[in-house]
Amino acid sequence: MPQPSAPDHTNAIEINGLNKWYDTYHALKDVNLTVAHGERIVVCGPSGSGKSTLIRCVNSLEAHDSGTITVDGTRMGDAASIEAIRAEVGMVFQQFNLFPHLTILQNLTLGPMKARGLSRADAEDRAMKYLERVQIPEQANKKPGALSGGQQQRVAIARSLCMEPKIMLFDEPTSALDPEMIAEVLDVIVDLAESGMTMIVVTHEMGFARRAADRMVFMDHGAIVETGTPQEFFENPKSERCRTFLNQILKH
Amino acid sequence: MKNIAALASIAFLAGCGGSGNWGWYVIDPTTHQGMSHIKFLMNGFGATILLSVFAAVMSMLIGLLVALPGMSSNRWVRLPSRIYVEFVRAIPLLPMLFWVFYGLPVVLKSMGISLSIDAFWGAVITLAISDSAFTAEIYRSGIQSIARGQTEAAKTIGLTYTQTMRYVILPQAIRRILPPLANQFIYIVKMSAFASVIGMQELTRRANELVVTEYRPLEIYTLLILEYLVLVLVISFFVRWLERKMGADESR
Numbered sequence: 001m002p003q004p005s006a007p008d009h010t011n012a013i014e015i016n017g018l019n020k021w022y023d024t025y026h027a028l029k030d031v032n033l034t035v036a037h038g039e040r041i042v043v044c045g046p047s048g049s050g051k052s053t054l055i056r057c058v059n060s061l062e063a064h065d066s067g068t069i070t071v072d073g074t075r076m077g078d079a080a081s082i083e084a085i086r087a088e089v090g091m092v093f094q095q096f097n098l099f100p101h102l103t104i105l106q107n108l109t110l111g112p113m114k115a116r117g118l119s120r121a122d123a124e125d126r127a128m129k130y131l132e133r134v135q136i137p138e139q140a141n142k143k144p145g146a147l148s149g150g151q152q153q154r155v156a157i158a159r160s161l162c163m164e165p166k167i168m169l170f171d172e173p174t175s176a177l178d179p180e181m182i183a184e185v186l187d188v189i190v191d192l193a194e195s196g197m198t199m200i201v202v203t204h205e206m207g208f209a210r211r212a213a214d215r216m217v218f219m220d221h222g223a224i225v226e227t228g229t230p231q232e233f234f235e236n237p238k239s240e241r242c243r244t245f246l247n248q249i250l251k252h
Numbered sequence: 253m254k255n256i257a258a259l260a261s262i263a264f265l266a267g268c269g270g271s272g273n274w275g276w277y278v279i280d281p282t283t284h285q286g287m288s289h290i291k292f293l294m295n296g297f298g299a300t301i302l303l304s305v306f307a308a309v310m311s312m313l314i315g316l317l318v319a320l321p322g323m324s325s326n327r328w329v330r331l332p333s334r335i336y337v338e339f340v341r342a343i344p345l346l347p348m349l350f351w352v353f354y355g356l357p358v359v360l361k362s363m364g365i366s367l368s369i370d371a372f373w374g375a376v377i378t379l380a381i382s383d384s385a386f387t388a389e390i391y392r393s394g395i396q397s398i399a400r401g402q403t404e405a406a407k408t409i410g411l412t413y414t415q416t417m418r419y420v421i422l423p424q425a426i427r428r429i430l431p432p433l434a435n436q437f438i439y440i441v442k443m444s445a446f447a448s449v450i451g452m453q454e455l456t457r458r459a460n461e462l463v464v465t466e467y468r469p470l471e472i473y474t475l476l477i478l479e480y481l482v483l484v485l486v487i488s489f490f491v492r493w494l495e496r497k498m499g500a501d502e503s504r
Binding site: 059061083086087089090091093095097098099100101110111114115116156159160162163 | 399401404405406407409410411412415419420423424
């Protein structure tokens, strides 16, 4: 049974002693992370450092091997708790993962209608509201294949928002985009951040991180190496590995 | 075009009738007796088609029920499905037909179920089971060709397994599944000839019976082969049309 949440003093996400292995590969090593309500976290680190695995554990797309994850007061465990957590958590993927056989509108109404039991009219009203928020209401009746990558990713964000989550996870949301489309997607995410949404964003977009993050998390080899405010993180990184990483990605 | 060529070859063979070795009179449509023989043979079409359609529909249902657990991430759920496919694929059709027709009623009776299996249902069950191992593999490859990201996206918007299959995966997989399934139908039509050995009055059985009374195997079996040829060509034509239609849909 999901434990009742105590809204004022629980955190949005509490991760304690999290470990994950892929066979013999130790993908997450004793990860601890607490995210307050309304906090915006940016996770960065070299590829293979476990960033994506970490946020995919938060909504149980990956099972963890030991440690605990508590989302909005619900401790992850049985199927019911996972369902309850997924109802609170939206996710945006690197590859968008829109449903290609459905129109944009159908992509947005599917979850609200089937998982939440909304009527078609209510689901469509909600879908149009969020399509306007990501500034593409005019694409509602097209299939995803007819849209640019940037537009598709904005639709994917709107699709998540239609479930009205309390927490949003972004897994490298701009990594599959052509450079000229990155800004339009980041603008939508910044807008969302400013509205007070709790979010964890895995990204290499350091300009975005400076603009939107409350806290930076740097991971390497499956462990959290360093956390801090963007100012501390960029101007005075404590660890050598973090300095090396920042030098590499900020050089260009 | 092929049908015309087939008719032309009949006409050519018919021309050999005078040589003494040929006895095309037995199926000569211009004589009363020849015509009644042809009618007798052609009356097997109904049973062959009905048998094939029933077997194909049943095979598609069994195949789906076998394929779905066969894709589970849990190996113990997967195992029975794999065993079924390997086991059924290994049994030749004819022995299985004998077993179902002569043996299965005995097994059922020992379980307290008194059920006589007539030739039609004996053949339908055997063809369906035998073919289901192949349809299961067609489903599996079709469904697994849909990217994992689709399932993950469906999970994050709260869809259950059944909803994910119904609204997200199967509508996409069906385009890749239908053409090979329709192709598999051709095999069922051809394999249905085995039903003649348990007394099913289909195309082959009727040809056999006429051969016994008329003793004109060459002519009668030639016509039998042409009967199957026409039937299969019609289905092939339909399959190709389906493939074109599905292919056109996919690119949209």
